[in-house]
Amino acid sequence: MATCARCGSDVPDGATRCVACSPPGPNSLLETETVPGSPGESVLLDPGTVLAGRYRILALAGRGGEGEVYKADDLKLGQTAAVKILPDSFRTDERRLARLIGEVRIARRVSHPNVCRVYDIVEADGRTFLTMEWIDGESLASLLHRKGRLSKDTAIGIARQMSLGLAAAHDEGVLHRDLKPGNVMIDDRGVVRITDFGLATTAASVSGALAREGTPFYMAPEQLAGGEVTAQSDMYALGLVLFEVFTGRHAFPGQTLEEMLELRKSPPPDPKSLAPELHPAVSRVILRCLDVDPMRRPPSGREVAAALPGGARLAEAMAVAQRKADRISAFREELTELRRAGLVRLDDNELAAVERHHDSELRDLISRFDVDVTERGKQLALGMRVVSLLGAVALAASAFFFFNQIWGVISIPLQIGILTIAPIAALVATDAIAKRERGGYFTSIAALFAFACLVLDQILLGATFNQTQPVWELLAWGAFAMVLAEGYRLPLLRVVGLVLLATFVNALVAVRAAVYWPNFLEHPEGLIPAGVLLLALRLFVARRMRPGFAVIDRVLGLIFLLFPMLLLAITGSMSYLPFDPDHISVGYQILGFGVSAGAIALGVARRFRDSVYCGALFFVVFLYVKFAQWWWDWMPKYLFFLIVAATAMAVLWALKRLRTVLRAGPLEAES
Amino acid sequence: MRPKSVMALFGGCALIVIVNVAILSAAARNLRGNRLAELTLTERELAVPEFREAESSGLFLKLKFASDPPPAVRRIAWRNRAELPPVDYAWLDRGKLEALGFRLGTEPGVIQRTAFVALELDGDSWTRWLAAREDRLRKRLPSTEAEALLALDRTMRSRLVPVDAGRDAEALRRRFPDRARYLIVPALVRALQGGADADDLSWRGQIAGVLVSDLHVPRELAPALNSFLPQETEVEVLKRDQRERQLSWPIPTPPRYRAVVAFGSRNEPWLVGVSEIGGE
Numbered sequence: 001m002a003t004c005a006r007c008g009s010d011v012p013d014g015a016t017r018c019v020a021c022s023p024p025g026p027n028s029l030l031e032t033e034t035v036p037g038s039p040g041e042s043v044l045l046d047p048g049t050v051l052a053g054r055y056r057i058l059a060l061a062g063r064g065g066e067g068e069v070y071k072a073d074d075l076k077l078g079q080t081a082a083v084k085i086l087p088d089s090f091r092t093d094e095r096r097l098a099r100l101i102g103e104v105r106i107a108r109r110v111s112h113p114n115v116c117r118v119y120d121i122v123e124a125d126g127r128t129f130l131t132m133e134w135i136d137g138e139s140l141a142s143l144l145h146r147k148g149r150l151s152k153d154t155a156i157g158i159a160r161q162m163s164l165g166l167a168a169a170h171d172e173g174v175l176h177r178d179l180k181p182g183n184v185m186i187d188d189r190g191v192v193r194i195t196d197f198g199l200a201t202t203a204a205s206v207s208g209a210l211a212r213e214g215t216p217f218y219m220a221p222e223q224l225a226g227g228e229v230t231a232q233s234d235m236y237a238l239g240l241v242l243f244e245v246f247t248g249r250h251a252f253p254g255q256t257l258e259e260m261l262e263l264r265k266s267p268p269p270d271p272k273s274l275a276p277e278l279h280p281a282v283s284r285v286i287l288r289c290l291d292v293d294p295m296r297r298p299p300s301g302r303e304v305a306a307a308l309p310g311g312a313r314l315a316e317a318m319a320v321a322q323r324k325a326d327r328i329s330a331f332r333e334e335l336t337e338l339r340r341a342g343l344v345r346l347d348d349n350e351l352a353a354v355e356r357h358h359d360s361e362l363r364d365l366i367s368r369f370d371v372d373v374t375e376r377g378k379q380l381a382l383g384m385r386v387v388s389l390l391g392a393v394a395l396a397a398s399a400f401f402f403f404n405q406i407w408g409v410i411s412i413p414l415q416i417g418i419l420t421i422a423p424i425a426a427l428v429a430t431d432a433i434a435k436r437e438r439g440g441y442f443t444s445i446a447a448l449f450a451f452a453c454l455v456l457d458q459i460l461l462g463a464t465f466n467q468t469q470p471v472w473e474l475l476a477w478g479a480f481a482m483v484l485a486e487g488y489r490l491p492l493l494r495v496v497g498l499v500l501l502a503t504f505v506n507a508l509v510a511v512r513a514a515v516y517w518p519n520f521l522e523h524p525e526g527l528i529p530a531g532v533l534l535l536a537l538r539l540f541v542a543r544r545m546r547p548g549f550a551v552i553d554r555v556l557g558l559i560f561l562l563f564p565m566l567l568l569a570i571t572g573s574m575s576y577l578p579f580d581p582d583h584i585s586v587g588y589q590i591l592g593f594g595v596s597a598g599a600i601a602l603g604v605a606r607r608f609r610d611s612v613y614c615g616a617l618f619f620v621v622f623l624y625v626k627f628a629q630w631w632w633d634w635m636p637k638y639l640f641f642l643i644v645a646a647t648a649m650a651v652l653w654a655l656k657r658l659r660t661v662l663r664a665g666p667l668e669a670e671s
Numbered sequence: 672m673r674p675k676s677v678m679a680l681f682g683g684c685a686l687i688v689i690v691n692v693a694i695l696s697a698a699a700r701n702l703r704g705n706r707l708a709e710l711t712l713t714e715r716e717l718a719v720p721e722f723r724e725a726e727s728s729g730l731f732l733k734l735k736f737a738s739d740p741p742p743a744v745r746r747i748a749w750r751n752r753a754e755l756p757p758v759d760y761a762w763l764d765r766g767k768l769e770a771l772g773f774r775l776g777t778e779p780g781v782i783q784r785t786a787f788v789a790l791e792l793d794g795d796s797w798t799r800w801l802a803a804r805e806d807r808l809r810k811r812l813p814s815t816e817a818e819a820l821l822a823l824d825r826t827m828r829s830r831l832v833p834v835d836a837g838r839d840a841e842a843l844r845r846r847f848p849d850r851a852r853y854l855i856v857p858a859l860v861r862a863l864q865g866g867a868d869a870d871d872l873s874w875r876g877q878i879a880g881v882l883v884s885d886l887h888v889p890r891e892l893a894p895a896l897n898s899f900l901p902q903e904t905e906v907e908v909l910k911r912d913q914r915e916r917q918l919s920w921p922i923p924t925p926p927r928y929r930a931v932v933a934f935g936s937r938n939e940p941w942l943v944g945v946s947e948i949g950g951e
Contacts, residue, residue: 401726408728411890420691424684431680454687458694463731465698466940468857468882476690480683487679513772516783516859578774 045070045085052124055083055131062139071134080134081119090128097128104130109172114165116185116195135193140245141181149248149275156282158184159242160305161192166238167301169194170231171324171361177229179237180218181244216257217250221264221292224257232294238304239289239297246282247274251290265292279309328358388441389492395445396452403456415464419457426450427484434488447484447493454480469518471511474504485549494549495556502530502560513576524564525576531560539602551610558599558611562618565592570625592622604658612658620651697937704936708850710792713926713948716829717886718742719896722905730893730900731885732930732942734831736790737800738878741827744820746908747918758803760833763860763876771836773862775874787840787938788858788878789847793830800832801825819920826923833878836860840938856938857882886932886942895945899927 045068049057055072061082062069072083090097100121107118117133140158143150150158162184169176176183176194183196216224220236223229243251251268254260268290272283285307291297298304302321335354338344346354399422407415430446458473481497484490507517509526535557538550565588568575572585599615602608624644631640717732721742735741738758740748768775771786791797804824808817831854837843840855847853859879865872888896903911912918931943 404727404729406728408730408890408893416691416695420687423687427680427683427687431676434676450683454690457687458690461691461694461698463885464887465694465701466883466886467694467697467701467937468939472693476686480686483679483682483686487676487683516785519783522782 044068050075051083051127051129052122055081055129057083067129072131074131080136082132082134084130084132086128086130091123091126100128106172106174110169110174112165112168114161114192114194115168116193132195133193135185135187135195137185137187139182140184140186140192140241143186144181144244144248150245152277152279154190155245156308157190158186158192158245159282160308162194162241163238163301163304163308165192165194165301166234167305170234170300171321173357173361175229175231176234176237177223178215178218179234179241180215181241182215184241216260219260220294221261222294224261224264230294231300232297235289235297235301235304236294238301239286242282242286242289242304243268243271246278246286247271249274267292281307281309325362328362332358384441385444388444389448392445392448392452395449396456399449399453400456403460407460412464416461419460423450423453423457426453430484430488440489443488444490444492447488447490451477451481451484451493451496471504471507471517474500474507478504491549491552494552498534498553498556502527502534502556505530505533509576521567523574523576524567525574527560527564531557531562531564534560551608554608555610555614558614558618561595562592562599562614565595566618566621566625569622589622589626593619596622616651616655620648623647623651698939701935701937701939702941706850706933706935707844707938708854708934709931709943710851710854711929711931712792712831713929714899715741715827715926716792716831717930717932719899719901721746721901722908723901723903725904730888730896732888732896734881734884734886734932734940735829736831736833736878736881737797737829739829741823741829743827743921743924744823746912747920748820758800758807759875759877762835763833763878765874767836768860768862768874768876771838771860771876773874775862775864783859783861783879785857785882786836786838786860787843787855788833788860788881789835789843790831790854790856791834791847792852792854794832794834794852796832796834797830816920822923823920826925833858836876836878854934856934856940883940886940888942888945892942892945895947896928898947 044060045051045057047057047059051057051072054074054076056075058071058073058080060068061071067084067086070083070085072081073079074081086100090100104118104121111117116135119131119133121128121130149155166176166179178196179194183194185193185195187193218237218240220229220233223233223236240251243249251271252260252263254263267287270283271286272278272280285298285304289297289304298307335344339346403418410418426446427450430443430450433446434440434443455477458476459469461467462469462473478497478500481493481500485492485494485497506524506526509529510517510519510523513523515523534553538553538557569585569588569592572581572583572588575581575584575588577584596615596619599611600619601615603611603613603615624647627640627644627647631643635643716735718735718741719732720730733742739745765775772784773782801824805821808820811817812820834853835843835846836858840857843855844853847855858881861877861879862874863877864874926948928945928947930945932940933943934940
């Protein structure tokens with residue numbers, strides 16, 4: 001049992017804050033103990049005070065290591081901002097102020113949804129203050145204080161966002177050096193933002209007195225010892241925060257610097273021993289972050305995010321990396337233009353330093369994420385995707401023809417052996433390639449080949465034993481494609497798998513009606529339940545699973561739903577329903593309009609761009625079908641097509657209006 | 672190793688194994704269970720491929736019934752526009768089609784459903800089918816052409832004739848218990864409306880084909896068929912055909928081999944033996 005340094009109450013071993021005196025908020029005793037410097041040099045501001053003629057103070061929001069944070073109105077822009085008043089020592093210490101200005105400059109470079117944006121540093125009215133994005137929410141410290149331990153899903157969400165935010169800062173060469181629950185804010189929508197880059201620096205590493213700045217409780221051993229502080233020290237702090245998020249306890253319950261340093265020389269307890277239900281992947285990645293050897297910690301927050309359960313977000317990490325590479329390319333092009341126009345003058349040394357820095361970053365991104373650093377490179381990547389698809393098809397065809405060639409000369413047991421082993425071998429090869437490759441091109445070829453081998457296996461074994469093609473083959477093929485898509489993040493196989501599974505549902509319906517199931521286009525009604533099932537799963541049950549596949553799922557779900565409706569609206573006699581075909585046709589026309597409009601409404605409400613497009617496309621097609629049924633026979637053709645053209649323009653106008661509305665509130669297809 | 676890829680690796684392997692076990696156990700059940708039929712057919716009913724497959728070493732025999740023209744006739748009949756549409760089966764009328772599940776008048780013009788079909792080998796139905804065919808040929812074609820086709824029918828056309836269809840294989844077997852003369856096979860039945868006469872709006876049925884029409888020839892039986900296999904590929908035959916304006920009808924050739932086919936408990940066939948006719 002330890003004793004609280006503030007009120008003298010007993011603090012249980014491992015507890016991160018004194019329950020007796022530590023109020024909710026980012027001002028826990030141990031957390032805010034920043035060395036050196038202490039708050040208290042400034043005087044509290046009254047609500048209504050206007051700073052620099054622009055920022056009207058509304059309320060005190062908290063006290064950090066280097067000043068108080070206020071909620072304020074930005075009178076010029078008419079929005080809420082956070083104002084951090086810095087201690088007077090900043091004004092008197094020019095070096096310190098210069099350093100802070102440098103820090104603000106670098107903090108502004110970090111632009112990421114999980115990093116709090118710093119706007120400016122202002123010196124006015126005898127005060128020096130920072131203005132920042134105001135986050136309406138709660139600090140992680142307060143949340144942990146309030147709840148103790150967080151639920152699994154909440155904890156994973158927070159951990160992932162923190163990791164990606166930290167990765168974005170590191171991408172810009174910014175070290176945080178003071179990452180702790182008090183510097184992590186969670187807004188009303190659950191979006192996490194890392195705040196307070198007050199101690200941030202751009203140097204790849206810092207040492208000496210600077211290294212000891214921060215909050216000892218969340219310091220890496222090398223930082224506590226005054227040694228070199230690098231991005232890996234931030235990773236250690238991340239590990240400590242994650243330990244607390246997932247277990248509700250601090251990894252090292254030391255009270256003094258010496259104790260903390262001593263405890264950090266050995267590994268922390270396994271988080272799983274404190275929270276037995278913890279996913280082993282979480283436990284592993286936390287322990288990696290808390291490795292004494294900085295070199296053995298995860299190299300980036302993205303790796304931590306990718307290692308968390310609920311979907312390895314490597315694709316997301318790759319997208320972030322690609323955006324970073326794009327920014328560097330754009331910067332280089334713009335810099336060339338600005339230099340040509342004489343607006344920017346950099347001497348050769350400065351230019352070379354920037355080039356070297358960017359080259360080094362790009363090399364790192366290429367090696368870790370296989371990003372494309374030029375527009376041509378991106379086009380090439382698309383070409384590589386197409387080539388990998390063609391390669392896979394060609395490889396499958398090669399296997400088919402090879403087997404065709406040797407089939408008659410080998411015995412049936414050997415045929416069975418080859419046909420069974422081929423897909424297994426291809427699957428093992430896929431797995432081996434996936435582990436070595438980041439771009440996924442060869443993985444895609446190998447996976448499609450494995451899929452083709454299974455299809456070949458079933459078809460040829462069926463032919464060897466003269467079997468009728470069973471319906472469940474579709475289920476097996478679809479399931480196999482889905483397993484491959486899920487395991488190796490292959491969108492094409494996801495499409496193949498979903499189409500096969502939908503066809504299976506359609507075939508089941510056909511079999512029940514004694515219809516020959518391979519003629520499924522003659523009776524497409526069975527696709528409707530498949531579409532309903534897929535959309536229900538994606539929208540209500542598995543909303544967060546594999547977000548990268550969400551667009552595929554939604555678009556295919558809508559196609560499975562609307563395409564058969566369109567066919568049945570044209571030819572009601574395709575239906576299984578025992579009603580008059582004309583009535584069925586009219587029923588499906590009404591249903592088709594309703595579902596199309598529903599898809600558009602869903603897209604607008606949930607910001608699914610794909611859903612809006614799909615719904616709009618089918619709505620227009622349904623409209624044209626209806627026009628054709630009404631007017632094709634009796635209306636002069638020129639008039640008919642004039643009406644069709646006018647309708648197209650009306651729809652365009654409506655969509656344009658919709659787009660304007662959506663632009664006002666950003667419409668990004670949730671992925 | 673990432674958990675998702677581990678799942679894909681082991682889940683995928685498990686799926687492959689399950690699929691293969693399912694296929695092989697179904698094959699084993701079919702082979703080991705009761706034989707639902709065992710018939711001795713000839714080249715007329717089980718034809719070798721029409722063309723040589725240049726890049727395939729596998730061999731299949733095609734199960735044909737009376738409405739399929741013999742392979743040697745089909746191509747020439749098409750070129751000479753001489754082969755007539757198949758003879759309709761009187762028993763496959765509107766009532767039978769509705770009993771098979773067709774909702775006539777509410778479904779599209781041409782629709783197909785699966786059903787079990789009883790095929791009779793060289794029985795009364797074959798005699799009646801041939802008589803009906805003879806009648807049609809003599810009415811519609813010049814006599815020389817009709818005679819040539821009839822000669823081909825009598826010696827080369829399959830003598831398997833569909834005699835009934837139903838949704839229950841066992842009920843059909845009870846109606847046709849002779850396992851050496853009747854096959855009960857899953858097939859595709861097609862319903863069509865209208866005939867040659869424009870005013871004819873009656874419904875009629877056709878057997879579009881059996882679901883398993885290609886019988887695999889195991890490696891040990893293939894040598895017995897080697898001497899009957901075609902020597903020319905499809906491309907070579909088509910090139911040869913293009914050189915001639917009018918193709919002459921082939922000389923009727925009696926069947927050269929017979930094959931014993933068994934149908935297992937799952938109604939799936941396999942080739943039991945092949946022998947040359949007159950060679951034993």
